[in-house]
Amino acid sequence: MIELKFVNREEELKTLHELANKGTTLPIYLYGPEGCGKTRLLKEFIKKVNGVALYIDALEGEDPEKALLTTPLNILTDIVKDLIKEVAKPVGQYLCLSLWKILKHIETKLQIRGKPLIIAVDDITRAIGLSKVEWYTKWLYELIKKLQEDYRPSSILIIATTSEGKSLDLVMRHTYTHINLVWNLDKEAHQELIQQLKPPKNIDPEQLWYYTGGNPRATIDIAENNWNIDSWIQKIEAKLRPLIRTIRSLNLTNELQKLIEDPDNIEKQPSQKMEQLYTILVEANLFMYKGFRTINGKHIPKNPELGIGEYYAWQIPAYKHALEQLLQR
Numbered sequence: 001m002i003e004l005k006f007v008n009r010e011e012e013l014k015t016l017h018e019l020a021n022k023g024t025t026l027p028i029y030l031y032g033p034e035g036c037g038k039t040r041l042l043k044e045f046i047k048k049v050n051g052v053a054l055y056i057d058a059l060e061g062e063d064p065e066k067a068l069l070t071t072p073l074n075i076l077t078d079i080v081k082d083l084i085k086e087v088a089k090p091v092g093q094y095l096c097l098s099l100w101k102i103l104k105h106i107e108t109k110l111q112i113r114g115k116p117l118i119i120a121v122d123d124i125t126r127a128i129g130l131s132k133v134e135w136y137t138k139w140l141y142e143l144i145k146k147l148q149e150d151y152r153p154s155s156i157l158i159i160a161t162t163s164e165g166k167s168l169d170l171v172m173r174h175t176y177t178h179i180n181l182v183w184n185l186d187k188e189a190h191q192e193l194i195q196q197l198k199p200p201k202n203i204d205p206e207q208l209w210y211y212t213g214g215n216p217r218a219t220i221d222i223a224e225n226n227w228n229i230d231s232w233i234q235k236i237e238a239k240l241r242p243l244i245r246t247i248r249s250l251n252l253t254n255e256l257q258k259l260i261e262d263p264d265n266i267e268k269q270p271s272q273k274m275e276q277l278y279t280i281l282v283e284a285n286l287f288m289y290k291g292f293r294t295i296n297g298k299h300i301p302k303n304p305e306l307g308i309g310e311y312y313a314w315q316i317p318a319y320k321h322a323l324e325q326l327l328q329r
């Protein structure tokens with residue numbers, strides 16, 4: 001799959017660049033639906049940022065060159081060459097635990113002092129595991145202070161991302177991080193993305209919006225599925241079938257119906273069963289809490305048709321449609 005031209009996210013990028021120049025005392029934790037564009041946003045940001053920047057794909061298993069992105073770009077090969085002798089696998093995990101060492105390597109190639117220093121660690125939860133997430137976020141917080149003392153950059157910005165709703169609960173328990181949402185694309189940007197994918201004439205963009213809610217990965221998935229939306233939904237249903245079995249066996253179908261009607265019912269009609277269902281859906285990365293603002297201070301508005309409530313939402317509308325279908329059978 002070729003990489004599509006980057007669309008939209010101007011406001012997010014603008015804010016990120018401002019933050020990079022100002023610096024923050026707390027790491028920023030970005031989270032949002034799977035496939036909404038967190039990785040792409042970070043990479044676009046890191047590529048153009050003013051200062052010394054380092055991006056780590058914590059999920060990369062094998063190739064250090066794929067796991068790292070730096071600005072300025074030319075220091076990358078040197079770092080990788082230096083590191084490669086000692087890198088352990090999975091590479092991404094090793095790198096996020098070796099930030100200190102990587103920065104030492106960078107410092108031997110170019111001066112960090114007096115420049116903005118930006119570090120982005122992508123998809124930390126899946127790489128280091130839920131059990132280490134709290135520890136790691138705290139460690140990043142302490143890293144900011146240590147980096148300030150040792151390297152004297154003009155500012156420091158550290159960003160970490162995850163799509164795992166469960167990790168959010170862990171991170172939320174503490175005060176040493178700022179949490180921000182990244183949401184799916186807005187309608188206009190989504191249309192732009194669809195046009196790049198050259199849909200056949202009979203494809204209704206409104207229908208794509210209805211099922212993907214602007215999620216770029218889901219949209220690309222549909223394109224790769226020869227634009228057959230029905231069979232794409234069927235594939236989602238096939239994945240969710242075992243989950244429905246669990247939900248039925250636990251007598252949680254009424255609760256599920258209520259969340260399909262309105263995601264905010266999770267807090268409007270609280271019960272132990274609701275909590276039980278919430279845990280299941282969050283762990284399956286279908287449903288999430290969305291009470292935080294985006295990095296540029298926006299609140300994602302309620303949109304019942306897309307399964308977006310005031311505080312809670314389905315990650316993409318297709319999940320609620322697929323679950324609804326499965327419930328009816």
Ligand SMILES: Nc1ncnc2c1ncn2[C@@H]1O[C@H](COP(=O)(O)OP(=O)(O)O)[C@@H](O)[C@H]1O
Pocket residue numbers: 003004005006007008009033034035036037038039040041163193216217220
């Ligand atoms: N703003 C965008 N413009 C163009 N393509 C995008 C944009 N955001 C995401 N994509 C594409 O959508 C797919 C999923 O995005 P990704 O950043 O991997 O999502 P996430 O990291 O949130 O799971 C990737 O192929 C990515 O290149």
Ligand SMILES: [Mg+2]
Pocket residue numbers: 038039040122123
């Ligand atoms: Mg990602």
